[in-house]
Amino acid sequence: MENKSEYLTLICDQEQRLDVFLASKLSISRNLASKIVDEGVFVNDKFVTKQGYKLVINDVIKYKQLILDSKDLKSTNIPLNIIYEDDDILVINKQRNVVVHPSSGHNDDTIVNALLFNNKLTNFESEDIVDNRPGIVHRIDKDTSGLLLIAKTKQSMEILQQMIKDHKVEREYYCIVYGKCKYKKFTTKLPLCKPSNSEQKAYVDVKKGKESITHFENVHCNENYSLLHCSLETGRTHQIRVSLFYYDMPILNDPIYNTRKNIQNADKRGQVLHAYKLIFNHPITGEKMILHAPFDEYFKQCLDECFPQEEIQLDF
Numbered sequence: 441m442e443n444k445s446e447y448l449t450l451i452c453d454q455e456q457r458l459d460v461f462l463a464s465k466l467s468i469s470r471n472l473a474s475k476i477v478d479e480g481v482f483v484n485d486k487f488v489t490k491q492g493y494k495l496v497i498n499d500v501i502k503y504k505q506l507i508l509d510s511k512d513l514k515s516t517n518i519p520l521n522i523i524y525e526d527d528d529i530l531v532i533n534k535q536r537n538v539v540v541h542p543s544s545g546h547n548d549d550t551i552v553n554a555l556l557f558n559n560k561l562t563n564f565e566s567e568d569i570v571d572n573r574p575g576i577v578h579r580i581d582k583d584t585s586g587l588l589l590i591a592k593t594k595q596s597m598e599i600l601q602q603m604i605k606d607h608k609v610e611r612e613y614y615c616i617v618y619g620k621c622k623y624k625k626f627t628t629k630l631p632l633c634k635p636s637n638s639e640q641k642a643y644v645d646v647k648k649g650k651e652s653i654t655h656f657e658n659v660h661c662n663e664n665y666s667l668l669h670c671s672l673e674t675g676r677t678h679q680i681r682v683s684l685f686y687y688d689m690p691i692l693n694d695p696i697y698n699t700r701k702n703i704q705n706a707d708k709r710g711q712v713l714h715a716y717k718l719i720f721n722h723p724i725t726g727e728k729m730i731l732h733a734p735f736d737e738y739f740k741q742c743l744d745e746c747f748p749q750e751e752i753q754l755d756f
Contacts, residue, residue, distance in 0.1 A: 446504060447482065447502035447503060447504055448502065448503055448504070448505060449500065449501070449502050450462075450465055450500075450501045450503070451498060451499070451500060451501070452495040452496065452497055452498060452499040452500075452501060453497060454497060454648070455494070455495060455496050455497060456494075456495055457491065457492050457493065457494065457495070458477055458481065458483070458488065458490070458491065458492070458493040458494075458495055458501070459473045459474050459477055459491040459492070460473070461495055461501070462476055462477065462481075462501075462503065464634070474491050476503050476504070477489060477490070477491050477493075479504055480504075481501060481502065481503045482500075482501070482502040482503075483495065483499055483500070483501055483502075484499055484500055485500075513542065513552065513553065513556055513574075514547065514548040514553055514556070515553055515556035515557035516548050516549060516550075516553035516554060516556075516557055517554075517557050518538065518549070518550075518551070518553065518554035518557070519535075519554070520532050520551075520554055520555070520558055520560075521533040521534075521535065523587065523731055523732075523733055524729070524731055527592065527593075528591070528592055528593055528595075528596040528722070528723060528724045529589065529590065529591060529592060529596055529600070529722065529723065530555075530560055530575075530589075530590040530591075530592055531587055531588070531589050531590065531718065531731050532551070532587070532588050532590065533585070533586060533587060533588075533733040533734070534551060534580060534584075534585060534586060534587075534588045534715075535585060535736065536582075536583050536584070536585045536709060536710055536736065536738060537582060537583060537709070537710070538550065538551060538554075538582065539551070539582045540552070540576060540579040540580065540582075540588065541573045541576050541579065551576075551588065551590075552573065552574065552575070552576065555574075555575060555590065560575070560590070560592060561574050561575050561592065563592055563593040563594065564593075564594060574597075575590045575591045575592060575597060576590065576591075577589055577590070577591055577597060577600040577601050577604055578604050578609070578611075578675060580715050581678065581681075581710075581711070581713075582710070583695070583709065583710020583711055583713075584710070584711060584713045584714070584715060585713075585714050585715070585733075585735075585736050585738075585739065586613070586713075586714045586715025586716055586733050587611075587715045587716065587717065587718045587731060587732075587733045588715070589609065589718060589720070591723070595723075595724070596723045596724060599723035599724075600720075600723050603720060603721075603723065604675065607673060607674070608720065608721070609718065609719070609720040610671070610672075610717075610718065610719035610720065611671070611672045611675070611715060611717070611718060612669065612670065612671050612672075612715075612716060612717035612718075612719075612755075613669070613670040613671075613672075613680060613713060613714060613715050613716060614659070614667065614668070614669055614670070614713075614714050614716050614735075614739075614754070615667075615668050615670060615680065615684070615691050615692075615711070615712055615713040615714070616665055616666070616667055616668075616691065616692040616712040616739075616742055616743070616746055617665065617666050617668055617684055617689040617690060617691055617692060618664070618665060618689065618690055618692060618698070618700050619664070619665070619666065619688070619689055620661050620662065620663050620664070620665075620666060621658040621661050621666035621668065621689065623656075623658060624657070624658050625655070625656065625657050625658070626655075626656050627653065627654065627655050627656070628652070628653070628654050628656070628683040628684075628686070628687065629651065629652070629653050630644050630649070630651075630652050630682075630683055630686060631644060631645055631646055631647075631648075631649025631650060631651060631652070632644060632645075632649045632650060632652045632676045632677070632678075632679065632682060632683075633645045633648055633649045633650075634676075634677045635677065635678070640696050641678075641682070641696055641697065642676065642677050642678040642679075642681075642682045643682070644682070644686055650674075650676060651674060652674045652676040652679045652683065653672075653673035653674050654670055654671070654672055654673065654674075654679055654680055654683050655670070655671040655673065656668050656669065656670055656671075657669040659752065659753070659754070660747060660750065660752045660753075662746075662747060662750065664746070665692065665746040665747065666689070667743070667746075667747070667752060668684075668689075669755065678696075678697075680713060681694055681696070681697050681711060681713065682697060684697075685697035685698070691711045691712060691713055692711070692712040692742060692746070693709065693710060693711055693712055693742070694710070694711035694713075695710060695711070697711075698711075709738050712738070712739055712742045714733070714735055714736070714739050715733065716732055716733050716734075716735070716755075716756060717730070717731070717732050717733075717755070717756070718730075718731045719731075732756040734756075
């Protein structure tokens with residue numbers, strides 16, 4: 441008889457496939473969700489191993505946490521631009537064109553691989569590593585630069601993950617968008633769905649989407665471009681990018697959501713979006729942390745091309 445005390449419990453809140461539900465609720469890939477189902481899942485006390493098993497609302501799902509061996513993760517010599525570090529946490533200014541954690545097509549070229557190479561995750565045991573994300577409590581897109589908060593211990597990781605969930609970590613960005621923004625300040629509230637495996641774009645869906653809230657401030661603009669300050673209240677996939685696209689203000693050079701002409705010689709370097717500020721209480725000491733990251737050369741180049749000889753006042 442299976443010992444169900446080893447299982448964790450979830451309650452289904454919308455009709456969908458079992459593997460899709462687990463991937464969404466556990467914030468893991470569909471591939472890893474499938475591995476959990478392969479091991480066997482109980483749905484209303486029925487043992488299930490079918491990936492596409494159809495769940496209905498209020499189904500009770502019991503599953504075993506997927507454990508990965510740390511030996512499966514490779515260490516790679518990728519430079520880390522460290523903004524702050526102590527025994528419990530690390531904050532880096534992530535460079536563009538680098539993925540945060542291993543996934544399909546990115547096994548050895550991510551921030552996690554760099555953290556392992558630089559011995560920043562020595563306090564994590566194999567049983568602490570789920571979905572190839574040791575230390576990762578939030579993420580920013582491959583071609584978005586800026587601040588990434590990383591846990592160096594299991595204790596700080598658990599606390600920071602809960603802080604992110606409770607919206608107790610303030611994340612602020614700058615971006616350049618096409619067009620002259622009509623408003624000094626505005627807020628977007630959209631029901632967003634994650635991109636599917638076959639589609640790169642997140643999208644708005646009134647019935648299935650999860651609430652996303654982003655606050656924007658028009659810092660500087662001319663007839664062709666606007667520099668916006670962005671503050672996240674929620675943290676959905678591509679939240680800033682898809683929200684601005686939805687309101688016809690796509691981010692400059694965004695390879696997914698922009699359909700307008702890119703700045704010359706910059707089209708392969710991605711969206712002009714930078715995570716410049718983090719505000720949070722230290723997970724162990726409780727000290728209030730306020731950290732900034734300067735723009736990279738690419739963002740500076742785009743500022744110069746969009747706002748030549750224009751004086752811009754920034755918050756750092």
